[in-house]
Amino acid sequence: MPWDRTFIFCTVLLVYTVSQVVGSEEKQDDGLCADLRNTTWQEYRQRQTKLQVRYLLMTRENVDCPQRFHQESFTTKTSHFNASRPSKVIIHGYRALGSKPLWVKELAKAFLVAQDVNVLVVDWIYGASFAYNLVVESYKEVALQISVLINQLQNHGCKLQSFHLIGVSLGAHVAGFVGTLFEGKLGRITGLDPAGPLFKGADTYDRLDPSDAQFVEAIHTDTDYFGISIPVGHVDFYLNGGKDQAGCARSRFPSMYGYVICDHMRALHVYMSALNASCPLVGIPCSTYEDFLKGNCVTCEVFQGACPRIGLSENSGINVSPIPREQKIFLLTTSSAPFCAHHILVKLEVSVLDKSAEVEVTLMTGKLGTQLQLRLQTDTTVYRSVVAHPAALCELDSIKIKNTGVRLYRQGDVHVKSVCVSEVPRFRNKKPVCVNNFNVRRNAPWSHDFVQVRPAAGRPPGRGKTAPRCECPPGASGRGGGRPAAGRRSGGAGAR
Ligand SMILES: [Ca+2]
Numbered sequence: 001m002p003w004d005r006t007f008i009f010c011t012v013l014l015v016y017t018v019s020q021v022v023g024s025e026e027k028q029d030d031g032l033c034a035d036l037r038n039t040t041w042q043e044y045r046q047r048q049t050k051l052q053v054r055y056l057l058m059t060r061e062n063v064d065c066p067q068r069f070h071q072e073s074f075t076t077k078t079s080h081f082n083a084s085r086p087s088k089v090i091i092h093g094y095r096a097l098g099s100k101p102l103w104v105k106e107l108a109k110a111f112l113v114a115q116d117v118n119v120l121v122v123d124w125i126y127g128a129s130f131a132y133n134l135v136v137e138s139y140k141e142v143a144l145q146i147s148v149l150i151n152q153l154q155n156h157g158c159k160l161q162s163f164h165l166i167g168v169s170l171g172a173h174v175a176g177f178v179g180t181l182f183e184g185k186l187g188r189i190t191g192l193d194p195a196g197p198l199f200k201g202a203d204t205y206d207r208l209d210p211s212d213a214q215f216v217e218a219i220h221t222d223t224d225y226f227g228i229s230i231p232v233g234h235v236d237f238y239l240n241g242g243k244d245q246a247g248c249a250r251s252r253f254p255s256m257y258g259y260v261i262c263d264h265m266r267a268l269h270v271y272m273s274a275l276n277a278s279c280p281l282v283g284i285p286c287s288t289y290e291d292f293l294k295g296n297c298v299t300c301e302v303f304q305g306a307c308p309r310i311g312l313s314e315n316s317g318i319n320v321s322p323i324p325r326e327q328k329i330f331l332l333t334t335s336s337a338p339f340c341a342h343h344i345l346v347k348l349e350v351s352v353l354d355k356s357a358e359v360e361v362t363l364m365t366g367k368l369g370t371q372l373q374l375r376l377q378t379d380t381t382v383y384r385s386v387v388a389h390p391a392a393l394c395e396l397d398s399i400k401i402k403n404t405g406v407r408l409y410r411q412g413d414v415h416v417k418s419v420c421v422s423e424v425p426r427f428r429n430k431k432p433v434c435v436n437n438f439n440v441r442r443n444a445p446w447s448h449d450f451v452q453v454r455p456a457a458g459r460p461p462g463r464g465k466t467a468p469r470c471e472c473p474p475g476a477s478g479r480g481g482g483r484p485a486a487g488r489r490s491g492g493a494g495a496r
Helices: 002-021 041-046 071-075 104-114 132-155 170-181 256-260 262-276 289-293
Strands: 054-058 067-069 087-091 118-123 163-168 188-192 215-220 235-239 327-331 342-350 357-365 368-376 382-389 398-403 414-424 433-440 446-449 451-453 469-471
Touching: 054 104, 067 071, 087 104, 087 132, 087 170, 104 118, 104 262, 118 132, 132 170, 163 170, 163 262, 170 188, 170 215, 188 262, 215 262, 235 262, 289 382, 342 357, 342 368, 357 382, 357 414, 368 382, 398 414, 398 433, 433 446
Parallel strands: 087 118, 087 163, 163 188, 188 215, 215 235, 235 327, 451 469
Antiparallel strands: 054 067, 054 118, 342 382, 342 414, 357 368, 357 398, 398 446, 414 433
């Protein structure tokens, strides 16, 4: 229901602008630490020059105190810019209400913790605010101005290869056009949920695409509203299918943020989390999300076995040459930072049923449970589904199956020929862990404990004497952290 969102969006805009029109004035930098600007509807209407692109510089020497950065900075001794370091250029997107993006410093700091770089933040709030169609008209002018700066930096010894542009939403297409102006010679562009409205049908010249830099990656989290649905990079990560994100409200009432831009901004938050590198965010190449969820894509053979991961690894960890273009990569996440989930493929094979039935499969690790609802049909006996679990396969304590049944008629037992779990991507020679041949009665949940075999000293083994062993492959252990969305299957087609 796009109109619902549009209505709320306009209401927020109206309330905010009315409150801002009264008595606002531009705050000046305090002379020591620079900041991005805010603007107001009143200023927007009165201003003669609508586009005023400015830059902030953050380095490890001034993490908490950004400097203004301009042409004179090259000759200023107090500038922390160092041409021998690589540079990250952060480009924000559309600002509906004219407010400065609060996430910018957090993103810059995450880069500075990870790498010794110059972080240049592009402030184009004045051009990016209010009427979206007018903002879209000016994004190429912003790109042009950024290209002038990069040219100047080149004259001071910076190499095009050493630039990494990070664009959020519309900022991704600004980055793309900067890349076009340098004929694809910039090192890297990262598009964080690149904007969709007015760009989906655009020519590659006008939007982010793989020809804009030596390596282009995108993270998609809101392809059905504010984000673009088509692949725009060498690799395109579609989180939870790319449309809707776990933990973002689907109703307008619990949270305005959740309803309007939570999905769209998730790309940024997941990327910042990846920079902290507390856990891997690894995806699987697949042609469609449905195929991925059915477990039809379980390897990264197209990349010679190395699965792409979100973060700062060179070429997202891909080392094939030439790098494939517009590769769709799918991964499931949890609902909160650090967002990492383990992809567990559940395969259930049952005997032929007389009537359709419903079962609920639950994977348990400690108190963390992941549920999968399956509707069993009379003409199908094998069901496959990939779910997001916050712990690795080797950390599964138990699997439970409940015959939730249909109340309208008496449903008999479900005979399970086998239930198998395996981790995706599948590790070499790693076979699924299976439990075979049992009945699941209505009102009598079935459960099975796994024997845990961990590399380090772990918990005591499970109770079942004949339980299959569940071993951790090297580097696969360690929990993702964030929990799956409560009360529903975490990730997957049925998530909402
Ligand atoms: Ca382009």
